[in-house]
Amino acid sequence: MLLVTCPICGAEGDETDFHFGGQAHIARPATTNPEGITDAQQREYLFTRINPKGLHFERARCDRGCGKWFHIARDTMTMEIKAYYGVTELPPPDIIAQAKGGWAELFAERTAHAKKTK
Numbered sequence: 001m002l003l004v005t006c007p008i009c010g011a012e013g014d015e016t017d018f019h020f021g022g023q024a025h026i027a028r029p030a031t032t033n034p035e036g037i038t039d040a041q042q043r044e045y046l047f048t049r050i051n052p053k054g055l056h057f058e059r060a061r062c063d064r065g066c067g068k069w070f071h072i073a074r075d076t077m078t079m080e081i082k083a084y085y086g087v088t089e090l091p092p093p094d095i096i097a098q099a100k101g102g103w104a105e106l107f108a109e110r111t112a113h114a115k116k117t118k
């Protein structure tokens with residue numbers, strides 16, 4: 001059983017009290033440029049996921065309390081939840097530092113983009 005705490009309202013429960021929404025941090029090109037989306041961008045959005053063994057980042061909605069979405073950093077080997085954070089945020093820096101493979105690449109890209117826009 002996975003015990004989850006909503007970072008927004010504090011509701012606690014097992015995984016059945018929360019609605020899991022798949023991988024976090026998916027770029028949704030149709031929301032920013034619906035006319036200019038390419039087939040490759042749409043294919044990437046629909047089918048390509050980062051799915052490593054170990055640290056993983058996923059979306060969840062609080063069905064027991066506030067009904068809002070948030071992100072969870074979870075180790076898929078130990079089921080340990082490492083962090084909760086908002087849907088518009090990146091994970092805490094110490095968690096990003098533990099990311100490997102596709103996650104490390106994604107966060108390096110997003111962190112560089114965030115620094116450029118500041």
Ligand SMILES: [Zn+2]
Pocket residue numbers: 006007008009010011062065066067068
């Ligand atoms: Zn909540």
